[in-house]
Each structure stands twice: as structure tokens, then as C-alpha cells.
Amino acid sequence: MVQSAQFAHSLEGWFGFLPLWGWAAVSALLVIYMLALPFGGLATYIERKIAADIQDRIGPNRVGPIGIFQFAADAIKMLSKEDFVPKGGDRFLFNLAPLFVVVGSCTAFAVLPLSKYLIGADVNIGVIFILAVTTLIAPGLLLGSWASENKWSLLGGLRAASQIVSYEIPVALSILPVVLISGSLQIGQIVEQQGWTVFGENPATYHFWNAFHNPFTFFSMFLLFVGGLAETNRIPFDLPEAESELVSGFNTEFSGMRFGLYALGEFCDVFVMSAMVTALYLGGWHIPFLDIEKLGFALPTGLVAFIQFHMFMIKTLLVVFVVMWLRWTLPRLRVDQLMGMCWKGLLPLAFFNVLGTAVWMWVFKGQSLMQLLAGHG
């Protein structure tokens, strides 16, 4: 928050009419409206284009130059559909359920470290805040499936909620090694300590990207990625919204903008999970081996923020691309295979990683592989 406050203060000459907490609120809202919602919309288009590439066809190419306005056409179509509630369904819960998903995913955008100077709200409990806020998605799925008055929706919703709740544990345990290494829950701190530069002096606590800190964190990154796939109901953990089995799972009866909100929430959640993998393991907004603030000549803060933001987005979008790539590559897991993999596979591995990281920190006194190599070399 300190860096954001400094950045906000530098803008105060232009817009000095808001107090500091007003700027905090505005910055959090800006991130949600300028980043989360456009991404959610464009992600539908990107997914269809990636699917088309993998399946050797063209994909949307009518609306706009390369079909890029397809998401706007979809949104207009959804908004113009009839607003109905299934007969016997619960109107209040039917309306409320998609809101849980959207609120749960979009609130997490406020703590994403887009750049050293562009964190909406760098709270003390950053990592726990993201975990807490993304658990708001599960009641949304359950209530939506109940309010649909449809047995298959209910089955899909129960499976979805149990999957999300089960996979939260490996996700939380995969975040724990990073917290052990950085000694802080603040995401800004965690990312800042991943800045290793070969062109100057490194402070004692800085190490290269957390994924390469020790072999256990390398493994944890993949566990976090897999857990994130399961949390967001993406293939191969796609059974709750399986197209061929449960009609469309828990969102069968949702049409029009309500379905649009579900899809938006899911894509925003994919972004949040990818951003977590990037920020916690892949160095966030750091350029590898280079620190652009210590180049010898001072760059303006805006330019630094710009470059760092683009680095963060490149890494996050690469992870999102892998998520979408997997969707059209892997088959779907059965529900018993899914739950078995969580409780009998990922959970013991996650425990093992936490233990391994703790032992590494004790044996090597907290140094990463890069620091050990630099110390000896």
C-alpha cells in the first residue's frame, strides 16, 4: 500500500479532491473494471480462437477484424434474452447465485500485484485474502444448482462444491512454502523478494523466482497450478459443467446474462489463479536477472510501472494460455478419480513439499539455489 500511496500522491496534483482512502477505493475499483471485466469478456474470444487453432479450424472471424468483437456480440445477445426462472424454482436464490461467483472472483483483483506501484490494496494478509475471497464461489454454485429445480443441476452443483472445497486444501498447502520462504503474507513483499539481478548488489533476502528456490517449490508450483485448475472447474476437472454428461451441469437452467455472469466469474477466477501462480512462483513483475530500477540512470515511475505491468501480464497470460490449451488436450476425470486424486494424491504431496521446504530452509539457512550458486561461484 505504501508504494500505491506514493503513486496516488503523485497524482494528487491533478485529482487532489479525494482523501487517501478514497484513492484506495478508486484504485481497487479501477483494477476490477479495467482489468477483470475486459479480461473476462475477451477470454471467451481467446478460448474460442485457441480451440480453433488446436482443432485446425478458424474460429470466430466475422465480427470485427479477426473476429475480436465476438465477445461484445455475445454480450449483446445474452442481454437480450428472456429473463425467466424455472417453474417452482426459487427466484431470489436464482438471481443471487451468479453474483457470488462474480463477487468472489473480482474482489481478488484488488490485491493482485500488477506492478510495484500498482497494487490495488497491498493488505497484510494478502495471500489469505485471496484464498478467503475465492471461497465465496462455492456457495454460488450450490445455491444456483438448487434454485434450478433440476435433479441433474443439483448433482452438478453438489459435485462442483465438493470439488472446490476439497481442492482448496492442496492449493493452500502449495502456497505455504512461498510464505515460509518470504516470511510474509503480503503479496507485494513476496514478489519483491523474487528480484535477483546479475548487474548489481542483491539484498540478503532476495532470491530468484520462487519456482527455482529449491526443488520442493518447483514441485509446489505444479501442485498449485493443478489445484487452481480444479478450483475453477477447468478440464481435466470439468465434471460439474460436463457438456456430455449432465447436460450442462449446474448451469443448465441459467440463460442469458445469468449464464454470462457465471462464465465471466469463471474466467476471472482463471485469471486470479494464474496471477497467483505468477506472483508467488514465477517472479511476478520482475524481468529475469534484471532490475530496471537499478540501471544507473533513474527511469520515471510511470515507465517502470508500465514495464513491470506488462511483464506481469505476459507471464500471467502465458499461464492462462496453458490452462486453455489443456482444455482441448486432456480428457475429463471421473468424479471418483477426481476426489481420489485430491485426497490420496495431491494432499500428501503438498504436505511433503511443505516439509521439504522447511527442511531446506533449516539446512541451507534460507538460501535459494541461486544464492548458493552465486555464493560458491
Add this chain to the structure above:
Amino acid sequence: MNHLVEFSASLQGYLAVGAVLFSLGIFCVLTRKNAIGILLGIELILNAAGINFVAFSKFRTGLIDGQMVALFIMLIAAAEAAVALAVILRFYRLKQTIDADEASIMRN
């Protein structure tokens, strides 16, 4: 209006919210026939106790012990909710209802 804002941010405000939640929890436990409804009341009561502990920790002692107790309350509430719901599921398999009045096998 300012008095209300001042009151809400003071110790008395937190205690008042805790007391209201506690009495609503008791009302819920005493009134509901549904066994899960009784569990809702119990969760309200436990939350009210947690609010009280945290409020005293901030406004009077300045130590972290109040928050430790509130943390343990949360953990115990989670464990108790899990076991209570397992018992309710068992009871439902036995009697096909979760009316608390039907749990009277040992009476007479």
C-alpha cells in the same frame, strides 16, 4: 448520526452486536423444529462469543489473547458443525425426517 457512528466503533458497539447475535442465536435454538435450524443458532452464538473476545482484546487489554480464544472458538465450531451434520445425516437415514421432535426413541 455521528453519535451512532461513534457508538458503533466503540467497545459498547461491538458488545451490543455480540449481545444481539447471542440472543438471536438462543431464539433460533429454542424456536426451530429443524435440526439444522438449531445448528444455525449455535453458529450464531459462537460468533457472538468470538466478537466479544476480539472486542475486549482491542479496546481493553491490547494483548493478543482475545484473538487466540476467538481463533480456537472458530476451530471448535467447525469441528462441531461437521460432526453435528454427520449425526443429522445418520438420523435422516433412520427416520426420513430431520424434525427435532422425532428424535424421541429413548423417551418413556
Add this chain to the structure above:
Amino acid sequence: MNKVLLLAEILTVASAFVVGLHPNILYASVFLLFTFCGVAVMFLYAGADFLAGAQVIIYVGGVTILILFAIMLTQWLYKIKLADIRNKMLLPGFLAIAVGTFLYRALHQMVAVLPPQTPEALEKFTSTPKTALIGQALLGGYLLPFEAITILLLGAMVGAVWLARPE
């Protein structure tokens, strides 16, 4: 700034009223979820940042899901009406109000007995991050309750899985 706290307290109390009085048990559970969120915001303003996060994760992500699962697994087959309020609400209402007032007055006595904090101390308390302190306490003075809780949670997990096993 404190208007947000007032709003959170009003939201908590209003949701708790719906939990206590609504005949439909599913609506009561949803408003219990809102109550938990309101309590989490109140924790944030009382300097309990880690506790607020833990409240949302444990209660909203755990207990509420459990309750919703139990409701859906025990009600959906038979389509029975979800109304369960008795006709006789007078005596429980009186009892609840009496107990609540008595507890508030009793705690109010404690408010006068203990010495209040200075505003600087309050500010310092609210702004220090508590996660490190909680961690040190868990492995320090509160080690015995910590170990006891782990045994309790293990027993609860095993007991719940055993009780709910399929036949």
C-alpha cells in the same frame, strides 16, 4: 471511515434477524453466510486481520457449505415444504431478549472495571499485523491448546466420516 463499520454491523444484525425468524431454512443459511461476512468486516476493524481471513475461509468456505450440503441431501427427494417455525414464539422471544440484555449489562460492568486504552495504543494495535504474533503464541504460550485442537480436529474428521459412511 467508520461509516463502513456501522454499515457492516447493521448488515450483520439484519442478517442475524433473518436467520432467526425466516421460516425457510435455506434462506436462513444464506443469510447466515452474510452474517459471517459482516462479522469478518467487524474483525478487520478490531485489528484482527488474520482472524477475519480465517473467519471467511472456515465459516463461509466450510461451515456454510456443510450446512447447505446437509439441507440439500435431506430435503430434495421428498419436496416437503421447508417451513419449520412453531406457533409459540412468545416464551423463547422473551427468554432471548432477557438473556441478551443480561449479558450486555454484565459485560458493561467489565467495560468500567478494566482501564481503557489510549487512542495511540488503539491505533498501534489496529495497524500491527497480527499473523506473526498469533504464530508465536500458538507455538509459545498456547502450545497445549494447539495440540489439543489438532487431536480434536482429527477426532472430528474421523467421527464425521464414520458416521456418514454409506451402508
